[in-house]
Amino acid sequence: MMKLLPHSLRGALTAATLGTFVVPSFAAPDVTVSHAWARSTVPGQPVAAAYFDLRSERGASLTELRSDAAASVQLHEMQRDGDIMRMRELPRLVLPPGQTVHLAPGGTHPMLMQLKRPLRAGETLHLELSLQDASGRREKVRVNVPITDKPPQEGTR
Amino acid sequence: MNRRSLVALPLAALLTACQRAPEARAASPFTSTDITGVDWGRDFHLTDHHGRPRSLADFRGQAVMMFFGYTHCADFCPTALALMARVRTVLGIDGPRMQGLFVTVDPKRDTPQVLSQYVPAFDPSFLGLYGSEQATAAAASDFKIFFAAQKPDAQGQYTVDHSGVMYAFDPHGRLRLVMRPSESVEAMAADIRVLLKEIS
Numbered sequence: 001m002m003k004l005l006p007h008s009l010r011g012a013l014t015a016a017t018l019g020t021f022v023v024p025s026f027a028a029p030d031v032t033v034s035h036a037w038a039r040s041t042v043p044g045q046p047v048a049a050a051y052f053d054l055r056s057e058r059g060a061s062l063t064e065l066r067s068d069a070a071a072s073v074q075l076h077e078m079q080r081d082g083d084i085m086r087m088r089e090l091p092r093l094v095l096p097p098g099q100t101v102h103l104a105p106g107g108t109h110p111m112l113m114q115l116k117r118p119l120r121a122g123e124t125l126h127l128e129l130s131l132q133d134a135s136g137r138r139e140k141v142r143v144n145v146p147i148t149d150k151p152p153q154e155g156t157r
Numbered sequence: 158m159n160r161r162s163l164v165a166l167p168l169a170a171l172l173t174a175c176q177r178a179p180e181a182r183a184a185s186p187f188t189s190t191d192i193t194g195v196d197w198g199r200d201f202h203l204t205d206h207h208g209r210p211r212s213l214a215d216f217r218g219q220a221v222m223m224f225f226g227y228t229h230c231a232d233f234c235p236t237a238l239a240l241m242a243r244v245r246t247v248l249g250i251d252g253p254r255m256q257g258l259f260v261t262v263d264p265k266r267d268t269p270q271v272l273s274q275y276v277p278a279f280d281p282s283f284l285g286l287y288g289s290e291q292a293t294a295a296a297a298s299d300f301k302i303f304f305a306a307q308k309p310d311a312q313g314q315y316t317v318d319h320s321g322v323m324y325a326f327d328p329h330g331r332l333r334l335v336m337r338p339s340e341s342v343e344a345m346a347a348d349i350r351v352l353l354k355e356i357s
Contacts, residue, residue, distance in 0.1 A: 039235055042278030044271045049231040071312065078232065083337070084303050085233050085321040089310075106338065111231040113314055151239075 031056045031095065031131050036145040037152060040121040048112040048119050049076075050127060050145050051103050059097035060139075064130035071114035073127070078107055087111070095131075105151075121149040186351050188344035189325065189334040198324065198332040201296045203260065206273040206285040213330040219256045220352045221326040222336070222345075225302045227263035227317050228275050234259075235279075237323060237338050240345070242280040247346040254328075254353050257283035262304035262319050264293050300324065300332075325349060328356040 036052035048070070054062065065073035075093055079086040093108065095101050103109045110127065119125055125145040132138050185191045200213045213221070222241050226234035238259060245252045259276045261267035264287045267275075272285030288296060297304055304319040325334035325348065333352060336345055 039239070042235070042275055044274030044278070045228055045235065047229050047231040049235075076231070076316075083320050083322045084318060086318040087230075087232075087307075087316040105232055105236045109232050114312065 040149045041119045049109045055100045056095040060133045062093040066128045070112035076111045189336040198300045203286040203288045223258040223324045225260045238279040243342045260286045327352040
């Protein structure tokens with residue numbers, strides 16, 4: 001269930017559909033996504049979060065997220081002030097070279113705004129991540145996020 | 158504690174010591190923060206998602222877990238409510254002796270209709286509580302809960318900064334514990350069991 005199928009969308013098709021020029025790259029994808037999951041939503045819940053680990057060997061930034069399940073996807077940072085939770089939109093998330101960045105409950109996470117349909121356990125949420133490497137090269141990574149009502153962390157806590 | 162040691166204590170530690178009731182200074186049977194004896198958080202006057210007026214006295218004989226949040230909260234609130242639901246499950250036969258309450262800090266968007274869908278989906282026994290803006294502010298203030306709606310974005314969407322603690326009340330309706338979602342479900346359930354034993 002936790003197996004991921006990240007892959008890059010490159011070349012003419014991406015460039016044509018998104019109107020941006022994407023430099024073809026023949027190197028192995030630099031950014032890997034793992035341990036993705038999203039909590040299933042309940043009736044009346046208009047928003048959702050997704051969680052995963054990101055790692056870039058050469059260093060990159062996550063600049064944008066999209067999903068066909070939501071009107072928009074914002075990257076939110078949780079700023080804790082004692083017991084007060086403050087959510088703030090992050091314009092981009094820096095992935096330092098060789099470090100795994102965890103997007104986890106209670107921390108930085110993508111927030112799916114104005115859900116178009118509920119997230120149901122057992123189904124898959126599709127996310128598209130826009131990344132930019134140190135040389136400015138852009139890459140898109142699609143992530144299949146398993147939706148669960150039994151989050152991995154909570155089972156072991 | 159003599160006068161000299163009081164003077165030597167840093168202010169923060171002194172304030173903490175003063176806020177704690179004598180029984181809380183002994184070794185605590187709780188994993189959660191024991192606030193037994195505080196002189197705030199005595200009651201609330203809100204309406205549940207069925208439209209029924211509610212106050213703490215309605216839940217005498219039960220332990221109560223209470224959380225202030227809002228439905229447009231993607232991460233923290235669903236996490237906290239799912240935790241509360243799991244505590245009730247872990248309690249087993251004692252589960253029905255724990256009442257979960259979700260107080261909205263966003264009554265503008267969290268109408269009774271929204272709450273009646275959202276809250277029971279985590280556990281059918283849980284109640285969503287709401288009030289007018291004034292009643293919500295009064296309840297939050299009485300329970301030392303901070304909340305502040307942020308500026309809406311271009312689509313009119315906004316988040317609400319809020320205190321992310323859960324409170325636990327004993328079956329006599331006294332505020333006893335501050336729980337944080339970083340605690341394990343088992344530790345929270347064990348704490349609730351201690352509170353439940355105080356009546357049986």
